[in-house]
Amino acid sequence: MNNAVKNLTAGMIKEDAPVVEIGNTVRVHVKIREGERERIQVFEGTVIAKNNSGIAETFTVRRVSYGVGVERVFPVHSPNVAKVETIRKGRVRRAKLYYLRDRVGKAAKVKESI
Numbered sequence: 001m002n003n004a005v006k007n008l009t010a011g012m013i014k015e016d017a018p019v020v021e022i023g024n025t026v027r028v029h030v031k032i033r034e035g036e037r038e039r040i041q042v043f044e045g046t047v048i049a050k051n052n053s054g055i056a057e058t059f060t061v062r063r064v065s066y067g068v069g070v071e072r073v074f075p076v077h078s079p080n081v082a083k084v085e086t087i088r089k090g091r092v093r094r095a096k097l098y099y100l101r102d103r104v105g106k107a108a109k110v111k112e113s114i
Contacts, residue, residue, distance in 0.1 A: 020059045023090025023110045029083040048097040089113045
């Protein structure tokens with residue numbers, strides 16, 4: 001990578017990037033623009049995947065809302081991600097928790113690490 005590209009991406013990378021681990025239950029605060037107004041929407045769920053690294057790093061959060069599984073992919077360094085709070089830490093043995101998609105109710109829970 002040449003210096004011009006390095007300098008360009010260095011300005012976009014967050015210095016205080018959130019530490020997101022697989023299996024954790026997180027609360028993601030996302031900035032939503034509606035016309036002229038801007039508000040913060042909270043999305044809470046379990047982190048089931050992390051992808052890429054550097055400026056393109058993303059994490060996938062899954063929750064069940066009204067009986068329907070909802071997944072959202074958030075870029076770690078996006079200016080629209082205002083804050084990521086870790087609610088509980090999960091104990092998992094996999095890098096990707098896609099198997100949770102097939103499970104319902106208590107079976108879809110992740111054990112808490114003590």
